[in-house]
Amino acid sequence: MSTARPRRQPPRGGHSGALPPGWREQRLGALAVMAPAERPAATAIDRCLQSLQTQWREEGHLAALWQRWPALAGPQLAPHCRPLRLQGSLLTVGASPGPWLLALQYHRHQLLAALRAAGFAVRDLRVEQHHPLSLAGPAGEESRADWARHPSRVDVHGLASCPRCGSPAPAGEMARWGHCSFCRRQELAAPQLPRPQ
16 A cells, blocks of 8 residues: 555636645636746846856955956056965965066055955965966067067077176177176176266
């Protein structure tokens, strides 16, 4: 003998008893049938995406930063750096080596202020060197062109001896400064004495 319950049948004809939750009575001419309750209209995709973006920002998701990064970092800096990690209130940003890394470190406080003004709960910003796989567009072409003619490339300019220190160094550095980059750094670090007039 089976102990299964009999299935509940929808009310017939003029029966207007209490309906179970999630059901409604629908009239088809003189006949009243039980039908599932109408579902609310689907949320438009743009409202759904806006809701998701707000939730990401409130919960501190890296995805929200990725999406708003060009506006937050600015048109010059954004192509050369990107948010890498968001751990609690610490954001780690990776920047292309060289001048872009220095530029990001220089503009660190402005970037922090922009992040806070946009509603991100970032309290500190860590900057680290990051080698992106490839930069697309004009920024990538510009970086590749800069690297192709960089004076420190031995494979492009060859190797020579520095006339000041005698160390082997890229010939491009000697052509540019008259000596190697180490001697150039010492030259720039030396205090400049005023010239007698």
